[in-house]
Amino acid sequence: MIVAEQKPLEEIRRMISPYxxxxxxxxxxxxxxxxxxxxxxxxxxxxxxRLAQVKSGDNHTxxxxxxxxxCDPEFVEMLKxxxxxxxxxxxxxxxxxxxxxxxxxxxxxxxxxxxxxxMGMAKEGGVWDERCAACxxxxxxxxxxxxxxxRCTKGILNGPCAGTKNGKCEANKDMDCAWVLIYKRLExxxxxxxxxxxxxxRNFLAIPRPKRIVSKATINTGENNG
Amino acid sequence: xxxxxxxxxxxxxxxxxxSLIPPCQAACPLHMDIREYVDLVAQGRIMEALQxxxxxxxxxxxxxxxxxxxCEEVCRxxxxxxxxxxxxxxxxxxxxxxxxxxxxxxxxxxPEKVAIVGSGPAGLACAYYLRKLGYTVTIFEAHxxxxxxxxxxxxxxRLPREVLDTEVQRLTQxxxxxxTNARVVSLDLLFDLGYKAIFITIGAHQSLKIxxxxxxxxGVIDGAxxxxxxxxxxxxxxxxxxxxxxxxxxxxxxxxxxxRLGAKKVTILYRRSRDEMPADPTEVKLALEEGIxxxxxxxxxxxxxxxxxxxxxxxxxxxxxxxxxxxxxxEPVKGSEFDxxxxxxxxxxxxxxxxxxxxxxxxxKGSTIQVDPVTLTTNRIGVFAGGDAVTGPATVTxxxxxxxxxxxxxxxxxxxxxxxxxxxxxxxxxxLSAETIExxxxxxxxxxxxxxxxxxxxxxxxxxxxxxxxxxNEARRxxxxxxxxxxxxxxxxxxxxxxxxxxxxxxxxxxxxxxIQIPVEQCLACGICIAECPAKAxxxxxxxxxxxxxxxxxxxxxxxxxxxxxxxxxxxxCQYGLFGTGTLASLWRQAKAGVWIVPVLCVxxxxxxxxxxxxxxxxxxxxxxxxxxxxxxxxxxxxxxQRVKKVRGxxxxxxxxxxxxxxFATDAGVDPAKELDKFVEQISGLYLASIIMQEVKR
Numbered sequence: 001m002i003v004a005e006q007k008p009l010e011e012i013r014r015m016i017s018p019y020x021x022x023x024x025x026x027x028x029x030x031x032x033x034x035x036x037x038x039x040x041x042x043x044x045x046x047x048x049x050r051l052a053q054v055k056s057g058d059n060h061t062x063x064x065x066x067x068x069x070x071c072d073p074e075f076v077e078m079l080k081x082x083x084x085x086x087x088x089x090x091x092x093x094x095x096x097x098x099x100x101x102x103x104x105x106x107x108x109x110x111x112x113x114x115x116x117x118x119m120g121m122a123k124e125g126g127v128w129d130e131r132c133a134a135c136x137x138x139x140x141x142x143x144x145x146x147x148x149x150x151r152c153t154k155g156i157l158n159g160p161c162a163g164t165k166n167g168k169c170e171a172n173k174d175m176d177c178a179w180v181l182i183y184k185r186l187e188x189x190x191x192x193x194x195x196x197x198x199x200x201x202r203n204f205l206a207i208p209r210p211k212r213i214v215s216k217a218t219i220n221t222g223e224n225n226g
Numbered sequence: 227x228x229x230x231x232x233x234x235x236x237x238x239x240x241x242x243x244x245s246l247i248p249p250c251q252a253a254c255p256l257h258m259d260i261r262e263y264v265d266l267v268a269q270g271r272i273m274e275a276l277q278x279x280x281x282x283x284x285x286x287x288x289x290x291x292x293x294x295x296x297c298e299e300v301c302r303x304x305x306x307x308x309x310x311x312x313x314x315x316x317x318x319x320x321x322x323x324x325x326x327x328x329x330x331x332x333x334x335x336x337p338e339k340v341a342i343v344g345s346g347p348a349g350l351a352c353a354y355y356l357r358k359l360g361y362t363v364t365i366f367e368a369h370x371x372x373x374x375x376x377x378x379x380x381x382x383x384r385l386p387r388e389v390l391d392t393e394v395q396r397l398t399q400x401x402x403x404x405x406t407n408a409r410v411v412s413l414d415l416l417f418d419l420g421y422k423a424i425f426i427t428i429g430a431h432q433s434l435k436i437x438x439x440x441x442x443x444x445g446v447i448d449g450a451x452x453x454x455x456x457x458x459x460x461x462x463x464x465x466x467x468x469x470x471x472x473x474x475x476x477x478x479x480x481x482x483x484x485x486r487l488g489a490k491k492v493t494i495l496y497r498r499s500r501d502e503m504p505a506d507p508t509e510v511k512l513a514l515e516e517g518i519x520x521x522x523x524x525x526x527x528x529x530x531x532x533x534x535x536x537x538x539x540x541x542x543x544x545x546x547x548x549x550x551x552x553x554x555x556x557e558p559v560k561g562s563e564f565d566x567x568x569x570x571x572x573x574x575x576x577x578x579x580x581x582x583x584x585x586x587x588x589x590x591k592g593s594t595i596q597v598d599p600v601t602l603t604t605n606r607i608g609v610f611a612g613g614d615a616v617t618g619p620a621t622v623t624x625x626x627x628x629x630x631x632x633x634x635x636x637x638x639x640x641x642x643x644x645x646x647x648x649x650x651x652x653x654x655x656x657x658l659s660a661e662t663i664e665x666x667x668x669x670x671x672x673x674x675x676x677x678x679x680x681x682x683x684x685x686x687x688x689x690x691x692x693x694x695x696x697x698x699n700e701a702r703r704x705x706x707x708x709x710x711x712x713x714x715x716x717x718x719x720x721x722x723x724x725x726x727x728x729x730x731x732x733x734x735x736x737x738x739x740x741x742i743q744i745p746v747e748q749c750l751a752c753g754i755c756i757a758e759c760p761a762k763a764x765x766x767x768x769x770x771x772x773x774x775x776x777x778x779x780x781x782x783x784x785x786x787x788x789x790x791x792x793x794x795x796x797x798x799x800c801q802y803g804l805f806g807t808g809t810l811a812s813l814w815r816q817a818k819a820g821v822w823i824v825p826v827l828c829v830x831x832x833x834x835x836x837x838x839x840x841x842x843x844x845x846x847x848x849x850x851x852x853x854x855x856x857x858x859x860x861x862x863x864x865x866x867x868q869r870v871k872k873v874r875g876x877x878x879x880x881x882x883x884x885x886x887x888x889x890f891a892t893d894a895g896v897d898p899a900k901e902l903d904k905f906v907e908q909i910s911g912l913y914l915a916s917i918i919m920q921e922v923k924r
Contacts, residue, residue, distance in 0.1 A: 009879040028761060033722035038760035040833075044876075047838035052880040054842050066761075068717075125727030 001121065002030040002094045003128045004114040006041060009048055012090065015111045016049075016060065019088035024049075024113070025079065025101065026066035027093040034128055036114045037092025039066045045092070045113065070097025076104045083108055118150075136211060137202060142194055144185035151178035157199040245768035246654040246708035246746060250297035250312065255627035258282040260297055260312055261706060267315050268701035268858075269801045269827070270694070276323030279316060284354040284626065285393045287325055288347070288376060290317035291385045291687070294506060294621045302707050305658045308671035310704050317674070317689075318697040326392060332400040335360030338640045341421040342366065343410045346374020347622045348427040348613030350397065351629025352636070357400045359637050364421070365402060368409040370458065374429050375614070376622065378454040379476070381483050382685040413585050413609060423608045423636045426587065426595060427629065430614035432580040436471060436573050440529030445536050449476040449574025456483055465569020466490040469538060471526055472574035473503040476619075478510060480572045481518050486685060492518045493568075497525040497543050497556040512688070515679040523556065527563065529571065536568045579615040587611065592618055601645050602628070602635045610636055654708035656747030665731045666750070667859060672700045702802055702858035709768035710749025711756055716741060718763040725755035725764060730859070752859050753831045757869075775826050779836055782822050783843045791820035793846040793913040795906060798832045800852045801825040821906060828852070829889075830862035837873045837887060847886045847909035851898055854891025863891045883912060 016022050024042050032038030042064045049062055065082055067075045070093035079101070083089060088109040091098045095116040102110040118130035133150045139157075140147055149155045153171040159179030163170030167180045186192050250260040259278050266275035279286045293313050301309030340356050342349045345367040353363045371377050372394045376385060398404060410416065416424055433448030435441060447462065449472065455462050468489040470481040473496035485492045494513075496503060499522045503510060514520065521540075528539040542562035545554035578593045587604040590596040595604060595611040602610045612628035614620055638645040658666075675690040682688050692700065710733075713719050721742055726734040733748040734755065744755075746767070756764045773781065779796070786794060826832055829852035840848045850870065854863050866889050874884035888905050892898045 009876055028718070028720055032720040032760045035760050038720065038722075039718075039762040040760045043762075044834050044838075044872075047835050047842070048876045048880065051838050051842045051877075051882075055880055055882060122723070125724060 001033055001119065002096070002116060003034045003118050003120045003130070004031060004036040004094050004116040005034075006036050006045065006092070006114050007112070009045075009052065012045070012111075012113055013049070013052060016088060016090060017058070019086075019109065020059065021061050021063075021086040022049075022088050022090050023079070023082055023086040024062060024064045024090045025070065025092065025097075026064070027070045027091075027097050028066055028068040030094060031092055031097070031114065032066075033122075035126070042066055042092055045090075067093075067097075070094075071100050073100065073104055076100050079105075135202070139199070142197070142199070143182045144189055144191065144194070146178060146182045146185055148178050148182065151176075151181070157202065247651045248654055248707040248709075249300040249302060250310075250707075252653040253296045253300045255296070255621070255624045256282050256630065257627075258297075261704065261709065263319060264310060264312065264315055264701045264704045265706065267319055268698055268704065270698055272319055272323040275319040276325055279319055279323075280325075280328065284351045284630070285347070286316060287320045287389045288385065288393060289313070289623055289626070290320045291389060291689075292376075292380055293623050296621075296623075302658060303671075303703055303705055306663050306666045306705075307668050311671055311673060311700050314674040314689075314692060315697060315701055318692045321691045322694070322697075328396075330354075330396045330400045332357045333360060334362055334401070336362075336640065338362070338422040339364065339420055340423045340425065340636060340640075341410075341416045341419075342425045342427065343413075343416075344368075344374060344427040344429055344613070344615070345372040345404075346427055346429045346613055347376055347625035348429075348629035348632070349374065349425065350393070351626040352425050352427065352612070352632045353397055353402045353629075354400070355630055355633030356636060357397070357402050359633065361637075361640070363402045365397075365404050366408045366410045366416075367404070367406045368428075370407050372404060372406065374427075375431075378431075378457045379450065379479075380457075381453065381479050381486075382457070383482075383486070383682065383688050384479070386687045411582060411584055413606065417608070422640060423610065425629075425632050425636060426581075426585065426604070426609065426611040426615060427613040427625075427632075428579060428581065428615045430577045430579040430594075430619045432578050432593070433573065434576040434578060436526065436575055438527055438529065440531065441573065443529055443531040443536065445531060445534075445568075445570045446529060447570065447572055449480045449572050450577050452480055452572050452574075453483065456487070461487070464489050467568045468492045469526075469536075469566070469568040469571045470494045470574055471571065472496065472576070473498060473505055474574065474576065474619075475505045475509060476577070477572075477574035478505045478513050480574050482509075482513050482516060484572065485516055485518060486683065489569075493566075494518060494520040495524045495526060495540065496520060496522055498545065498553060499523060502545075502553045512676070512679075512682075516682060517679070525556065525558070526571075527558075534569075536571055538566050538568055538571060539563055540566060577614075577619050579618070581615065585609075594618055600647055601638075602632050603639075608639070610639075654747055656745075658705075659748055662731045662733060662748045662750075666705075669699070669703050669858065671703070672696050698802075699858075706751040708746060709766060710746050710751045711744050711753070711764050712746070712767050713742060713744060714763050714765050718761050720761045720763075722760055724758050724760060728754050728758045728865075730754065750859065752862075753828060754862070754865060757831050757833050758865070775824065775831060775833075775836055776839075778826070779824050779839060782824050783840070786820070786822045787844060789820070793820055793906075793909045794844055795821045795847040795849065795909055796840040796845045797821060797823045797848070797902070798826050798829060798836065798850045799823050800829050800857075801827055802853065802858065821902070828857070828859075828862060830865050832866065832869070834869055834873050837870070838876075841877070841882065841886070846913050847888070847905060849887075849902070849905050850889040851902070852889070852891045854896070856892060863889070886912065 024046055026037045026039055026042035046062050046064050053060055069075050083105055088111060089101055090111045090113045091101055092113040098110055098112045119132045120128050120130040123129050130150055135149050148157060148159055152159055153169055160177055164177040164180055167177055169175045169177045183195060186194055248261045251257055259282060263275040263278040283289055295313040297312050298309040303309050339362045342353050342365045345365045349365060353365050356363050373390050376390055413424055431450050433450045464484055464487060466489060468484045470477050477494055481492045481494050523543040524540050525543055526538050527541050530537045542559045543556035544559050546557045549555040581589060581595055587606055588596045595616050597604055597611050597616050602612050604611050610632050612632045613625040635645055674692050677688045719742055731750055734742055734744045737743050751766055753766060829850050832850055837848050850866055852862055852866060870887055870889045874887050878884050890901045
């Protein structure tokens with residue numbers, strides 16, 4: 001799941017200041033699950049912004065809507081009527097949602113209401129941890145199901161480095177050293193021989209961005225990724 | 227009546243009431259909305275509770291004393307500890323809700339006259355509802371006073387006669403014509419007198435015979451006759467040693483009454499054991515406390531009168547295989563006969579109706595009148611029957627239900643309508659899971675106080691009413707079965723698992739298809755998941771308040787902004803329990819200028835939006851007061867604090883002092899009034915400062 005957090009109110013207010021009518025658009029999937037942009041957070045922001053302008057004397061009008069998912073054009077199309085009545089859209093979708101809306105409505109300013117942070121999982125209710133960097137070259141088989149690229153501060157492939165101490169990372173003594181975790185896990189799996197292997201550096205040339213995955217015969221949307 | 231229905235409809239129009247019928251309501255012969263009135267008592271809204279009770283029960287004060295409360299038998303709270311004391315709570319609502327002030331009125335809107343033969347609970351209820359429907363009603367009663375078994379059967383210490391008199395008086399106020407000392411001998415005569423329909427409800431006053439030798443000796447009296455004589459003011463002389471034969475409620479009533487009349491030694495002879503005893507266990511307990519001796523597994527076989535005394539030969543019994551009634555059949559133990567001497571013997575082994583053959587109605591088993599179970603019609607056109615006369619001896623509440631049904635059937639008949647079977651909703655079934663039970667706060671049932679045995683001498687009512695606080699605490703134990711949370715639409719649900727993680731009772735689960743389910747038989751309707759769900763996809767099956775918090779807030783804001791009192795403070799206060807009992811009222815009363823209270827049913831339901839909205843409408847301060855550890859359910863304070871923290875963060879960014887939003891709980895050592903004073907003082911200070919700043923700027 002994509003995890004994000006709502007931007008500070010001050011920043012959002014600065015962004016919307018040029019626009020009189022603002023539509024706040026939530027997203028019903030990841031942003032709902034990570035408490036950043038579901039129906040409740042959209043309402044929270046709407047209320048907070050309304051209150052802020054009572055205090056400041058601004059004169060925005062706010063409307064709100066929650067899409068089931070912002071990263072599909074068919075859903076984004078559902079905003080058509082509402083979008084025609086506003087001056088800007090404040091998306092509480094992840095970075096993908098913001099761009100999907102911007103792409104669909106080329107004349108509409110689309111503002112990000114959240115900081116998209118990482119791909120991760122819930123450790124418990126209200127706590128999320130990063131787990132995947134979407135490198136496009138998954139090596140979890142070799143590392144006992146623990147990703148060194150995401151969970152090692154340096155992202156090194158042949159760890160641990162000399163900065164590991166008592167199982168913790170030198171960058172932050174509260175943070176586990178990913179390579180110690182990998183070692184222990186491989187030990188449990190009786191695959192410690194994998195620690196002896198050398199992993200060559202990743203070839204960043206071979207994985208250019210932006211990436212595209214095609215699972216159909218013909219593409220309608222053009223050659224490039226724009 | 228129509229007005230009442232309309233107003234109750236408009237009240238609930240904002241919500242879809244698709245809650246399931248709780249077991250208590252399903253078990254009640256009158257299908258009373260028990261969950262609703264218990265909840266109202268828990269909030270201290272006693273008058274409204276009484277209104278709910280009155281809407282389903284014509285004589286709540288009678289039921290408040292003598293109902294056998296089948297609702298409590300099925301109450302799901304007993305899976306946790308003990309059932310809710312529903313009858314006692316009804317009694318509380320009746321006593322404190324101003325039932326005596328209620329004035330019943332009715333207008334005649336139909337020309338047809340209806341005769342009611344018998345004035346027991348079924349007859350009275352039928353008269354009440356027919357009169358409400360606008361018919362001219364006459365009650366014919368063979369005895370000198372109205373009430374049937376309520377008058378001549380139930381001892382006064384269980385049902386004070388003033389209570390009965392008040393209800394009867396109300397019928398007179400409504401214009402019901404009453405003919406006492408009027409035994410009806412012929413139905414044809416009633417039809418000749420112009421009555422278009424007749425309701426026979428003559429009860430079951432004929433005592434059954436034990437069927438042993440010497441039963442007709444002087445000194446032997448049957449239970450029904452004995453109680454009737456006492457209740458009509460006679461004083462039969464019983465002597466010192468009295469035996470009562472039987473194990474039902476009449477036997478217990480007779481025994482306790484005999485003891486009150488001065489008998490030194492009262493012995494109940496019952497042929498089965500205590501487990502099989504049909505009498506109300508509470509009554510049995512009270513009888514034992516009063517020194518009444520119960521001889522189990524003993525039956526009389528012969529009575530002989532010798533020198534003014536009764537020599538009763540008894541035989542010991544043992545229990546064999548269960549019989550048709552499901553109880554184990556008693557069989558005499560050979561050679562175990564023994565003699566006992568008594569001054570008198572009361573035979574209370576059961577009663578049957580005694581219907582005059584002149585009525586011409588067809589009869590069934592045990593001299594009961596045969597009726598169609600849906601229409602309550604007998605074999606004679608225009609003649610209906612109900613109550614004990616049809617069912618054999620049953621409870622007051624069942625009789626009331628029969629009377630109510632008869633009224634609507636007679637109405638159907640007189641208006642030439644096809645009688646429709648009532649539509650029944652879905653009843654909640656299923657037990658609480660062990661996991662849920664474990665998480666429920668165990669708060670034992672609080673029984674209403676009963677006079678100590680030594681004080682129970684005369685015929686004064688023995689059971690006392692709850693005091694205000696006890697009643698409210700008892701009512702708060704209700705689990706609100708069947709009105710729990712429901713996912714509004716699975717489509718909206720993001721399956722984020724928040725509900726599953728925040729539920730204090732571990733109710734929501736993930737099914738095998740990965741969908742969240744909130745099993746209705748487990749949910750206790752605390753509302754926490756509703757206020758936490760990030761997709762706002764969960765609703766309560768029944769609104770947890772008559773007005774939603776948002777509606778209530780808007781209502782308060784309207785008056786508050788008109789009043790222009792400063793500083794303007796909004797307070798969200800829990801209306802259950804402590805706040806319901808008086809603190810809320812005292813917050814109102816002592817409230818400094820401009821403090822407005824929004825009553826909520828548990829502060830866990832107050833959302834960030836409500837706090838923002840208050841500030842937006844101009845509130846200088848907002849506080850949230852919950853019951854903290856005194857909460858009947860879970861400690862909700864943590865949830866509230868988290869929300870307050872988040873809103874405070876936003877307030878700070880907006881430029882509003884975070885201290886203007888305050889949450890406190892009335893945990894031990896916290897005086898809500900003082901806490902409120904402190905907050906008001908703080909806000910007043912901020913308010914003054916802002917005024918001065920404005921002046922300076924000018």
